[in-house]
Each structure stands twice: as C-alpha cells, then as structure tokens.
Amino acid sequence: MSIKVRYFASLGEQVGRSESELTFSQAMTVRDVWQLDTIEKSIPDNVLVAINMEYADLDIQVQDGDEVAFFPPVTGG
Amino acid sequence: MSIKVRYFASLGEQVGRSESELTFSQAMTVRDVWQLDTIEKSIPDNVLVAINMEYADLDIQVQDGDEVAFFPPVTGG
C-alpha cells in the first residue's frame, strides 16, 4: 500500500522536506511511518498528527491511500 | 435644610412624580426621606438609591443640598 506523508512548519524544516510518498507492505502505525520516513530522528514530544485531515494518535494504524500529516503545536489566531 | 428628591422609571409612575424639593430641620436618613415624601407608600424591596449620583444605602443620613434618587432595578444594555 502507499500513503502520502506531509510535514508542516518547523517540522518540515527539521525533517528537511514537506512531503513524501511511502510504499510498503506490512501494517504500520503513524509512529512507524515517522520512523520509516525520518530515519534517525526521534519523534518530538509535542508533535501533532492528522490522518486524512483529522487529528489522530501515533498508535493508529494507517490505511492504503491515507494522507498522514505531522506538525508542531499550532500558533494561529 | 433642603434636598432634591428624584424618582425614575416605573418608580416615578408609582409615586406620581419625578421630582420633589424637600425642606426640613431634623436629621433624616434616605429611608425617612422616602417616607416623608411618599406618604402611605411602603418602600419597595428592590429599590435602588443614589445620593448625588452615587449608589447609597437607605440608612445613610442626607445632607443639605443633596440630590437623593430612587429607582427600580436597572435594565440597560
């Protein structure tokens, strides 16, 4: 299956890109996605996660076609 | 000494006038003023009182030249 991974704001700068396409065959959680896509970078404590534009947890399993987004605490308003 | 007494809104309608001038010689509280000026009318529980345009209590003693106002609960805004 394949998913799209997105990184926003300071997290995009840390990871060094704003988007990836990942293809894999085994079941993976959001946490696994982070580890696979950002080798050697530990996951920040305050990271926020969205799957298909809705907030989600790191332990949720991703599905084929999902858009998984990682971003830092929001600072709008 | 003499004072000015004012009644506002529904209280003015109940008392039957919006203003009186009172002249007297003995010491009087606001409550005494009400009783002297509005014979036979008992003082409403929720009446508000101002002396010289500042909120006051019924037991305050009035001074020569004071403007004493009685009014119902306020309903602005």
Add this chain to the structure above:
Amino acid sequence: MKVKICSAAFNPWQEIQAYQATLATSAKFGATSIFIGTMRDYNEGDAVQSMTLDYYPGMTEKQLEKILTDAEQCWQIIDAYIVHRVGEINPDDTIVLVVVWSSHRGDAFDASRFIMEALKSTAPFWKKELLESGQTRWVEKNTDGYQKM
C-alpha cells in the same frame, strides 16, 4: 477610555473605527473584544414594536466611567469604549456597544464581559417596551449574563 450616551441611532462599526483611529497605540493591541447589544422584536414571548430607554443624566455617565475604571484595575487594558443608546429605539437598532483593546485576548474577553455585566446590573438605564398589542410595560429586571438561558 470614554463613554458616550447617544439619543439617536448610531452605527457601531463607524463608532469603533472612529474611536480606534484615535488610539496612539497602533500595533500594540493584539486583541479587541467587542460586544454589541441589539434591540430584538420580541421579549418574554411578546412581539415588541419599539422601546423607550430612560436614564439618569449625569449619574449614568458617572457609573459607566466607574465601570471602566474598575475594569482597568482588574485587567490589562489598553483602551475601552462604551456607547449606549437612550430615547426611542426600534428593533434592529444598536442599544449598547462595548469595546476593549488589550495586548492579550484573556484580558480583552474578561474585561468586556465584566463591563457588560456591570453595566447591566448597575448603570441607570430603564427600558419601557411598546408591544405590538399597543400595551406598554417596563422591563423589570435584567437577566444574569453568566447563566445559560
């Protein structure tokens, strides 16, 4: 800080912009909290045609100024402005405008709400409604703005 009593209809947006233009502290306020009270065409289940707002000239202004001073002592306010209508009022007319400018939203929200509650419970204004039925009646009491209706 300023209070203004209006005996004719006023446009709240014009009032806010005109007052804000006088603030020397441009770019220093991050938060503006505004409350606008508008006359409804019903009250307590009855259709209301119009309203007369009575007040105590002199004391009303004094009391509104006291409310602003009290708010300024409790919260960090850059400026605040109250406009209140009196006299004959029609549905859709603005009755009251409260604006608070502050650096931070917590102070702006807290202060504007405090000002409205204090105004509703202590500022000498009295509403007399003319119902569609032709009857007139004094509004007897303001409700508590912190309780859910």
Add this chain to the structure above:
Amino acid sequence: MKVKICSAAFNPWQEIQAYQATLATSAKFGATSIFIGTMRDYNEGDAVQSMTLDYYPGMTEKQLEKILTDAEQCWQIIDAYIVHRVGEINPDDTIVLVVVWSSHRGDAFDASRFIMEALKSTAPFWKKELLESGQTRWVEKNTDGYQKM
C-alpha cells in the same frame, strides 16, 4: 455558519457587515460578540517586522468548521463566522475575526471565547516571525487565553 481563509489583508468591519447582511434572522439576535486578533509589532520582547502564516489547506477549514459545530452544540447560537488570514502579514493587519450572533449575551460571550481558544489550540496555523534584527523564528506555542498574563 461559515469559515473563510484570506491570503490578502481584509477589513474586519466590512467582513462583519457583509456577513451580517446575509442573516435572515434580522432583529432576532440580541447579542453579538466579536473578537479580533491583530498583529502586534513586538513579541516576547522583540520587535517584529512581519510574519508569515502557514496553514494546512483543507484540514484548516475542516477544523474551523468542526469548532463552529462544537460551539453550536454547547450554546444557543444564531450564526457564527470565522475569518483567518494566511500568508505574509504586517503589523496592524487583522489576523483573525470571530463573530457570534445569539439571542442572549451569555451564549454569545461563551461561544466566541470557546471558538477562539479552540482555534488557538487546534486549528492548523503556524506563525513565522521576521524580526527587526533580520532573524526569522517560528512561534513555538500559543498561550492559554484563560490565564491572566
């Protein structure tokens, strides 16, 4: 209820009036509570020259709509409107506008504050400041709007 993302400067007073003109419920709202967030020219002790507001197109709108739906379930709201700026922003520019129309002031105040706090903590926007010194920095965290500063 509506949310709007603006990539160019907007006039909050025009936005409010234009949206309010579409409300069918004229004379039914007694209370309007408005919050306006404006860009300041300083933050955390530093002079700020300008700011870039990044967002997550699609999710940001969805999240703002969810906030309005949540507010509607907790309070009696007649209508609500959020406008939020993105892109390049200068001091004095409006960043966010939240308007809540309600029959009663308690609901209007509660809902507008809820919306602002929810927006500040959950809506995907990120500020990057360009300081007068020439340095850029990401704003790391929004403060709690209920705590006094």
